[in-house]
Structures are given as structure tokens and as C-alpha cells.
Amino acid sequence: MNQPAAATSVTSDLLSRLQAMLGERVSAGHSLREQHGRGESWHAPQLPDLVCFPHSSDEVAAVVRVCAETGTAVIPFGSGTSLEAQVQALRGGVCIDLSQMNEVIEVNAEDMDCRVQAGVTRRQLNQYLRDTGLFFPIDPGADASLGGMTATRASGTNAVRYGTMRENVLGLTVVTASGDIIRTGTRARKSAAGYDLTRLFVGSEGTLGVITEVHLRLYGLTEAISAAIVNFPDIRSAAEATIQTIQMAIPVARIELLDSTYMRAINAYSKTDYPERDTLFLEFHGTQAGVAEQVAMFAEIARDFGGGDFQWADQESERQQLWRARHDAYYAGLAVKPGSRGYVTDVCVPISRLADCIAETQQDIAESNLFAPIVGHVGDGNFHSTVFVDPDDDDMMARVLEYDRRLVRRALDMGGTCTGEHGIGMGKLKHMRAEHGDGAVAVMQGIKQALDPQDIMNPGKVVDC
Amino acid sequence: MNQPAAATSVTSDLLSRLQAMLGERVSAGHSLREQHGRGESWHAPQLPDLVCFPHSSDEVAAVVRVCAETGTAVIPFGSGTSLEAQVQALRGGVCIDLSQMNEVIEVNAEDMDCRVQAGVTRRQLNQYLRDTGLFFPIDPGADASLGGMTATRASGTNAVRYGTMRENVLGLTVVTASGDIIRTGTRARKSAAGYDLTRLFVGSEGTLGVITEVHLRLYGLTEAISAAIVNFPDIRSAAEATIQTIQMAIPVARIELLDSTYMRAINAYSKTDYPERDTLFLEFHGTQAGVAEQVAMFAEIARDFGGGDFQWADQESERQQLWRARHDAYYAGLAVKPGSRGYVTDVCVPISRLADCIAETQQDIAESNLFAPIVGHVGDGNFHSTVFVDPDDDDMMARVLEYDRRLVRRALDMGGTCTGEHGIGMGKLKHMRAEHGDGAVAVMQGIKQALDPQDIMNPGKVVDC
Numbered sequence: 039m040n041q042p043a044a045a046t047s048v049t050s051d052l053l054s055r056l057q058a059m060l061g062e063r064v065s066a067g068h069s070l071r072e073q074h075g076r077g078e079s080w081h082a083p084q085l086p087d088l089v090c091f092p093h094s095s096d097e098v099a100a101v102v103r104v105c106a107e108t109g110t111a112v113i114p115f116g117s118g119t120s121l122e123a124q125v126q127a128l129r130g131g132v133c134i135d136l137s138q139m140n141e142v143i144e145v146n147a148e149d150m151d152c153r154v155q156a157g158v159t160r161r162q163l164n165q166y167l168r169d170t171g172l173f174f175p176i177d178p179g180a181d182a183s184l185g186g187m188t189a190t191r192a193s194g195t196n197a198v199r200y201g202t203m204r205e206n207v208l209g210l211t212v213v214t215a216s217g218d219i220i221r222t223g224t225r226a227r228k229s230a231a232g233y234d235l236t237r238l239f240v241g242s243e244g245t246l247g248v249i250t251e252v253h254l255r256l257y258g259l260t261e262a263i264s265a266a267i268v269n270f271p272d273i274r275s276a277a278e279a280t281i282q283t284i285q286m287a288i289p290v291a292r293i294e295l296l297d298s299t300y301m302r303a304i305n306a307y308s309k310t311d312y313p314e315r316d317t318l319f320l321e322f323h324g325t326q327a328g329v330a331e332q333v334a335m336f337a338e339i340a341r342d343f344g345g346g347d348f349q350w351a352d353q354e355s356e357r358q359q360l361w362r363a364r365h366d367a368y369y370a371g372l373a374v375k376p377g378s379r380g381y382v383t384d385v386c387v388p389i390s391r392l393a394d395c396i397a398e399t400q401q402d403i404a405e406s407n408l409f410a411p412i413v414g415h416v417g418d419g420n421f422h423s424t425v426f427v428d429p430d431d432d433d434m435m436a437r438v439l440e441y442d443r444r445l446v447r448r449a450l451d452m453g454g455t456c457t458g459e460h461g462i463g464m465g466k467l468k469h470m471r472a473e474h475g476d477g478a479v480a481v482m483q484g485i486k487q488a489l490d491p492q493d494i495m496n497p498g499k500v501v502d503c
Numbered sequence: 504m505n506q507p508a509a510a511t512s513v514t515s516d517l518l519s520r521l522q523a524m525l526g527e528r529v530s531a532g533h534s535l536r537e538q539h540g541r542g543e544s545w546h547a548p549q550l551p552d553l554v555c556f557p558h559s560s561d562e563v564a565a566v567v568r569v570c571a572e573t574g575t576a577v578i579p580f581g582s583g584t585s586l587e588a589q590v591q592a593l594r595g596g597v598c599i600d601l602s603q604m605n606e607v608i609e610v611n612a613e614d615m616d617c618r619v620q621a622g623v624t625r626r627q628l629n630q631y632l633r634d635t636g637l638f639f640p641i642d643p644g645a646d647a648s649l650g651g652m653t654a655t656r657a658s659g660t661n662a663v664r665y666g667t668m669r670e671n672v673l674g675l676t677v678v679t680a681s682g683d684i685i686r687t688g689t690r691a692r693k694s695a696a697g698y699d700l701t702r703l704f705v706g707s708e709g710t711l712g713v714i715t716e717v718h719l720r721l722y723g724l725t726e727a728i729s730a731a732i733v734n735f736p737d738i739r740s741a742a743e744a745t746i747q748t749i750q751m752a753i754p755v756a757r758i759e760l761l762d763s764t765y766m767r768a769i770n771a772y773s774k775t776d777y778p779e780r781d782t783l784f785l786e787f788h789g790t791q792a793g794v795a796e797q798v799a800m801f802a803e804i805a806r807d808f809g810g811g812d813f814q815w816a817d818q819e820s821e822r823q824q825l826w827r828a829r830h831d832a833y834y835a836g837l838a839v840k841p842g843s844r845g846y847v848t849d850v851c852v853p854i855s856r857l858a859d860c861i862a863e864t865q866q867d868i869a870e871s872n873l874f875a876p877i878v879g880h881v882g883d884g885n886f887h888s889t890v891f892v893d894p895d896d897d898d899m900m901a902r903v904l905e906y907d908r909r910l911v912r913r914a915l916d917m918g919g920t921c922t923g924e925h926g927i928g929m930g931k932l933k934h935m936r937a938e939h940g941d942g943a944v945a946v947m948q949g950i951k952q953a954l955d956p957q958d959i960m961n962p963g964k965v966v967d968c
Binding site: 146148149150151190191192193197202204205214218219220221222224225226227228229230231232233234235237238240241242246257258281285287325327328331384386387388389390418419420449450453454455456457458459460461462466469470473474475477478479480481482484485486487488489500501 | 611615616656657658662669670679683684685686687689690691695697699700702703705706707722723746752790792793796849851852853855885914915918919922923924925926927931935940942944946947949950951952954965
């Protein structure tokens with residue numbers, strides 16, 4: 039669909055109506071629209087007509103009601119770190135930037151839960167919690183907003199132990215497509231009361247409603263933490279060591295794979311001198327005795343697969359440096375190919391198939407002549423091969439798309455998914471039918487049509503209507 | 504709504520059509536219909552017109568297509584152990600008994616998952632798994648079918664450590680209201696690919712489709728298991744000890760409360776001689792060292808709250824006896840009031856409010872002059888006060904309904920839910936708006952109408968349409 043020009047008469051009517059409610063917190067300024075027309079991926083930007091900054095669920099509801107009346111698209115925006123064109127305004131419309139809804143509403147320390155506005159970021163929350171002995175573990179790398187993380191069912195490095203947003207969201211406040219405010223879930227640990235609306239909105243990427251508040255599960259800070267990196271003779275050995283760790287149910291908090299290409303890029307970017315081999319980054323949480331037990335069990339597994347050269351990081355500053363290096367991988371890759379953009383793949387397979395999937399993918403990368411280093415939340419069976427691309431190079435993009443199609447096919451054939459954590463957005467729409475089948479996609483379409491009959495909520499994402 | 508008479512001309516047409524597909528595996532016999540017209544609760548039976556026994560998803564789909572054509576209600580039936588009138592055929596129709604779909608389709612030991620037909624019961628599955636080193640932990644007491652447990656989002660005694668069906672169902676095969684067969688979920692540990700249909704069908708109680716196959720997460724048998732009972736001076740102390748155990752994140756596998764009334768009933772029923780005081784039943788899973796650590800931590804907490812007289816059960820036979828006593832509580836209660844039926848309440852509250860909720864409820868029971876002993880999955884904040892009633896005693900039923908209304912109001916005011924694990928069925932429909940609000944109920948109705956526009960799937964349950 040074409041990008042409608044901003045500041046048409048329809049838009050200026052809309053602008054006036056929203057200004058009457060929000061004053062200066064709505065704008066049609068070009069640079070603001072540009073900032074809101076893309077995430078962090080290679081996808082071309084698509085600008086909204088207007089950007090607004092509500093402060094409450096009531097204000098979001100008022101904005102959505104105006105959009106519903108006028109048939110205008112609504113695109114929720116958290117921190118703009120999505121990777122599958124989740125925030126691109128395919129039909130223009132109103133971008134609802136939730137970053138000013140950044141209040142931690144309540145922390146129930148004795149029940150280990152909290153309620154936050156959707157714009158609170160995960161670092162802000164953990165900063166807020168620092169004197170309570172509690173923390174929120176989900177860490178997708180970027181300092182994403184908790185609303186955005188909920189909307190994309192994010193996970194990241196700690197998910198192998200603590201689960202994803204699916205397991206850690208207890209309830210939500212959502213503004214529906216008609217501008218009603220609903221609450222889902224309860225503060226109880228479980229409930230069998232009706233349809234699981236919470237889990238339906240988690241991962242719905244703004245297509246069923248705007249998430250304005252999130253009720254989250256928290257965890258007690260662990261008594262002992264130990265982190266380490268260890269390298270392996272080849273990527274299959276690193277993956278096999280991971281498989282064994284999971285199969286033995288060692289409760290690792292993080293187990294992350296970076297291939298030798300990424301390790302080289304990181305050394306260059308971060309001025310570190312890690313061995314440039316296929317490497318696992320690990321973290322263990324527990325009591326002193328528990329961590330020691332986990333470490334001993336893992337060390338034995340690593341030895342069996344030729345792992346050597348453990349580098350331990352027991353002090354917090356050392357750990358931060360280690361995980362900084364891990365999180366900088368993407369930027370380190372970009373630095374190897376200046377001016378490129380990351381085409382990020384995100385398959386997730388049953389743990390037993392992880393080594394096969396990674397090894398076959400590595401061979402495919404070599405044969406496709408792509409620069410696509412591999413990084414993975416391997417404890418979950420999830421890995422990314424980030425292809426650093428020039429989106430204007432048609433020949434390269436054709437090879438990338440073919441490579442991506444084969445990678446997803448490989449993962450699906452192994453019982454996996456096209457996306458472990460980034461979501462569908464616009465970028466992975468093409469894989470939905472292959473993964474779910476026509477029948478399940480039809481059910482999703484039915485839900486979308488029931489909850490958003492005008493197709494105004496982040497249109498063109500997740501399901502094709 | 505009135506119960507339509509069976510064997511009308513419509514029914515005999517339907518019978519002929521289903522017989523053409525299923526032969527003798529469909530029947531309009533009265534005793535069979537009677538067996539299928541009720542679960543285990545006090546609710547009056549409502550008989551289906553026909554009962555059929557399909558052997559495959561294809562056969563279920565064929566039956567549903569005939570029902571869709573003729574506007575006939577479809578009621579899925581597992582093992583008939585539901586407690587909120589989930590299987591009552593409010594509009595007659597066809598009961599689909601899934602008990603002959605009892606094949607374990609695959610066990611993937613290395614990924615710790617399995618796929619079963621919906622009629623497989625949890626005991627059958629664990630029996631099947633006994634040589635694999637794996638087990639399926641969810642234990643609602645009754646030997647329920649895994650399809651039924653999925654449909655009601657069941658949990659039970661092990662949920663405090665292993666989660667509920669929500670956390671342990673990886674994917675489903677479902678026959679939709681139009682008779683299509685869809686698959687949801689993948690074998691990967693996580694996915695961000697579109698709407699979470701798996702979690703939508705888990706807990707939908709047959710109102711959105713018929714679950715025909717379930718993909719389940721399994722767990723490795725634990726190295727060490729230790730079980731114990733310990734009694735307390737009063738019910739509040741037992742609840743406070745539970746709260747502290749959960750707040751300290753001791754990973755107990757089971758922590759169950761039985762009040763002194765139930766302990767008396769159990770001694771009479773099971774010929775045991777447990778102290779007739781408010782009692783916790785516990786089980787600890789882990790490594791030898793891990794279990795010892797958990798036991799030591801819990802023992803200290805119990806001491807702080809006046810707990811005494813630990814009785815340990817380390818041998819499997821002793822443990823089975825102990826849990827048999829726990830699971831017989833309901834029947835022990837019935838034996839105290841011969842001829843009565845159990846009106847089972849099922850609130851679940853945030854753990855910090857558990858002691859208050861139980862203590863206030865106990866007082867309410869006394870003031871209401873009811874025989875309603877308390878048993879609870881207290882580690883989840885979930886407890887049942889089973890009111891043993893004579894459904895024909897209008898005065899008593901009026902008092903029970905008032906008591907139930909106050910109990911649910913109390914739980915909701917504390918941030919909890921009207922049902923932790925039994926589901927809504929017909930019995931708890933009246934609490935849905937109080938718990939979720941009109942807006943969320945409207946969203947549920949929208950989903951129901953989208954997925955079942957004729958309202959043939961277990962009509963009259965979960966949502967009022």
C-alpha cells in the first residue's frame with residue numbers, strides 16, 4: 039500500500055481533535071514521524087501521519103476512539119527496538135508513543151509482582167527495584183519498554199531459566215479497538231476463569247489492542263552468581279554441550295553461543311582479546327552450594343565436548359563487561375560491514391535438533407556467500423544468524439531471502455518455529471502459513487476480525503486480513 | 504433451557520448419519536446418556552441426545568461437521584471428573600466421548616515432550632513413561648484425561664513447582680466449530696509467531712473447539728523425593744508457614760493444607776491415625792543435597808509457626824499412602840454426610856493474602872452453619888472449601904450460594920480469582936463479570952462468536968452468548 043502523505047485535510051482534522059485532548063503532546067512534525075517509522079531492522083521506514091504521547095490509559099482510549107471513528111490506523115510504539123517492522127505505519131495513521139507512560143505503579147514485594155505503565159523500560163524497572171531484593175529477569179539485550187516486550191512476546195538471554203514474557207506477564211490493561219479499557223488476569227499465581235486473554239494479547243504486536251499497563255512477575259535476587267565463557271573446537275561441539283546441559287536439567291540462567299566470526303568482530307569492536315573460537319557465554323544463579331554444583335556439572339560436560347579455557351567472572355563489574363561484549367555483538371557485526379543493515383533471523387528448534395540446525399545453517403551460509411555470524415540463546419534452541427546486508431543490493435537481497443526461506447523450512451521440518459522471540463511484524467508474515475497451516479491462520483484472522491473489525495490496530499502485521 | 508427429549512426425528516436422522524460413520528460407536532441409549540450428562544459435582548445432570556466414541560481427529564471432525572450442518576450442540580467428554588457442570592448437555596446434542604482416543608502417539612525423550620490423544624489419562628501416561636526416566640507432573644487428584652485437563656486448565660498438587668496445564672501444554676490438535684482440524688504450537692521451547700492459540704484453547708472448556716491431541720512437556724524423574732506431614736496449632740499458622748515457604752522461594756513440589764475437620768474425616772474413612780489438627784502435606788524433589796537443604800529450610804519455618812510432629816515418608820509405598828489419604832479427602836467428607844454432594848469452591852489469591860483469606864473464610868463457614876472443610880493447594884494460594892450439601896434442601900442451598908458469593912468477593916477483593924483450577928463451566932458463570940469486568944467478558948464473547956458463530960460448541964459454558 040502506498041504511504042499516504044501527511045497533513046492532508048483528514049490528517050489536519052485529526053490533528054486538531056487530538057490536540058484538543060493532548061495539547062502539544064501530538065505532532066505531525068517530519069523528524070518525529072521519521073523517528074517513529076522504523077525499528078532497528080533493515081526494513082524500509084513507513085511514517086505515521088501523527089505521533090502522540092499519552093500519559094494514561096484514559097488518554098490512549100480517547101485517542102483510539104477518535105481513530106475508530108475516522109477509520110485511522112493506530113500503531114503502538116515502545117522504544118523502537120523491534121526487528122520485524124512492527125512499528126512501520128503501512129497505512130499511515132496515528133503512532134501512539136507510550137514512552138511517557140513510564141510510571142512504576144505498584145510493587146508487591148511479598149507476592150513478588152509489580153504493575154508498570156507500558157513505557158517503563160526493563161532497566162528502569164530493575165533500577166527502581168534495586169533496594170527491594172527483587173529483579174525482573176527478561177533481558178532481550180536492548181533496553182526495551184515492557185509494553186513492547188509484552189507485545190512481541192520477547193525473551194532473550196535469561197529465558198532458559200526464567201521463561202519468556204509469556205510466562206512472566208500476570209495481567210494487562212489493554213485499550214481495545216473500540217477504545218474500551220479492559221483488564222486481564224489477576225494477581226493470583228493461577229486461574230482457570232475463562233479464556234486466557236492475557237496470553238492472547240502477549241505477542242499480538244498491537245494488532246488486537248494497545249497494551250497500556252503490564253502486571254509482571256518478579257524474582258528474588260539470587261544469593262550467588264557466577265559467569266564464564268568457554269570456547270570449543272567447533273560450533274557443533276558448543277551446541278552439543280548445550281544440548282546435554284539442558285537434557286541434564288542443569289538450571290543455567292544463561293547459556294549463549296557466539297560463533298568465531300562474532301568473537302573476532304567483538305574483539306575488534308570492544309578491544310577485548312577473547313579467543314576467536316566458537317564460544318559459550320554462561321551464567322549460573324543459586325545458592326553458593328547450588329552454583330558450585332551447577333558449575334561442576336557443566337564443566338564436566340564442556341570437557342567431554344573439547345571445551346577449554348574457562349574465563350570466570352565472579353565480580354559484578356567483570357560480569358557486566360562480559361555481557362556487554364555479548365550484547366554488543368550486533369553493533370560489532372555492523373562495524374565489520376560499515377553502512378550495512380542487519381537482516382536478523384530467529385529460528386527456534388527443539389533442543390535435540392539444535393546442533394544439526396546450526397551446523398546445516400553454517401554450511402548454508404558458506405555456500406550462499408553471506409556474512410552472517412551466528413549468536414544464540416541456545417539453551418532455548420533459539421539462534422540468530424544476522425546477515426549484514428545492503429538493502430539496495432538486489433542480488434544480495436535475493437540470496438538472503440532464499441537463505442532465509444531455507445533456514446525457516448529447516449527449522450519447521452525439525453518441529454520448530456520461524457521466530458523464537460522477535461515476532462512476526464511485517465517481516466515474517468510470509469512464514470505464517472508454512473508454520474501454522476491455513477486452518478490455524480484462519481482462526482487467527484477470525485480473532486483479529488472479531489476484536490478489530492475495522493482493521494485499524496497496527497494493520498498489516500501478524501495476520502493478513 | 505429445557506432438556507430436549509431424545510429420539511425425536513431430528514435425533515434419529517442424526518443418529519443414522521453418525522452410525523454411517525461410526526457404526527456401533529454412537530448410541531442414544533439412556534444409561535449411556537445418563538453417564539455422560541454429569542461430572543462429579545452437585546449440579547443436576549443434563550443428558551446429551553447421543554454419545555459417540557471417535558477414534559481419530561478425522562472422525563471427530565466428521566462428527567462436528569454433521570453437527571455444524573444441523574445446528575446440533577457438541578459436548579466433548581474426557582473422564583467425567585469435572586466439577587462445574589462442564590459436560591452437562593444444556594441443549595442436548597452430541598457428546599463426543601474421547602476415552603477411546605487413548606494412544607500415546609510419540610515420546611521425544613531427548614526433548615522431554617510427548618504427544619498423546621486427548622483420551623489418555625495422566626496415570627496411563629505416567630505408566631507408559633515409567634521406563635524412560637521421565638514423568639508428567641500435573642496431578643489434579645482424579646485420573647482425568649489429558650484432553651479434559653487441558654480444556655479446564657487443570658493443575659493440582661504439583662503445580663506449585665511444575666506449573667499448571669497452561670505452562671505444560673506445548674501444542675494442540677483441535678477440531679474447530681466448522682469441523683476443520685488445526686494444529687497449534689510447535690515443539691520448540693518458545694515462539695513469538697502470532698497469536699497464542701495454544702493458550703487460548705487451554706482452559707476454553709470445549710467452547711471453542713474439541714481438543715483431540717495434546718503435546719505435553721515432560722520432566723526428568725528427580726533423584727530424591729521426600730514427603731512429610733506436619734501439623735500446626737491453627738489454620739492461620741499453617742497458612743503463614745506456607746506463605747513464608749513460597750516467599751523464600753523454597754522449590755517445594757507439593758505443599759497442601761488440610762484442616763482439622765478434614766483430618767478427622769480422613770482418619771475415619773481411611774483408618775489412619777493422623778493428628779486431627781490443621782496439617783500441611785509436603786513433598787520435596789531434587790538432588791539428595793537439594794532435598795536436604797529444602798527440608799532444613801522448611802523445618803525451620805514450620806518451627807517458627809508452631810508446627811510440630813513431622814511424619815516423614817521416604818519410601819515410595821509410604822508416600823503413596825500419604826497422598827492417597829490426601830486425595831481421598833473428598834470421599835472422606837462425603838462419608839461424614841452420607842447422601843450429600845460436594846459444592847466445591849476454588850478461590851485462588853495472591854500468596855500474601857492466603858492466611859487472611861482462609862481465616863476469614865473459616866469464620867464465615869462457622870457463622871453460616873455449614874459443613875465445609877478446607878483443603879488447599881496452598882503453595883499457589885488456592886484452596887477449596889467443599890460444602891457438603893443436599894441439593895434438594897432449598898434453605899441450605901440458599902445459604903451455600905450466599906456463602907460462595909461472599910467467598911468469591913473476598914478473593915477478588917484480594918486480587919485473586921473465583922477459580923484456580925476447576926474452570927467456569929456453568930457453575931461459575933455468575934462470577935465472570937465480577938472477576939473480569941464487562942469489557943473483558945465482551946472480548947471473550949467476541950472470540951466465542953468468531954470461532955463458533957452458531958454457538959454449537961459446548962453452549963452455555965464459560966461465556967454467556
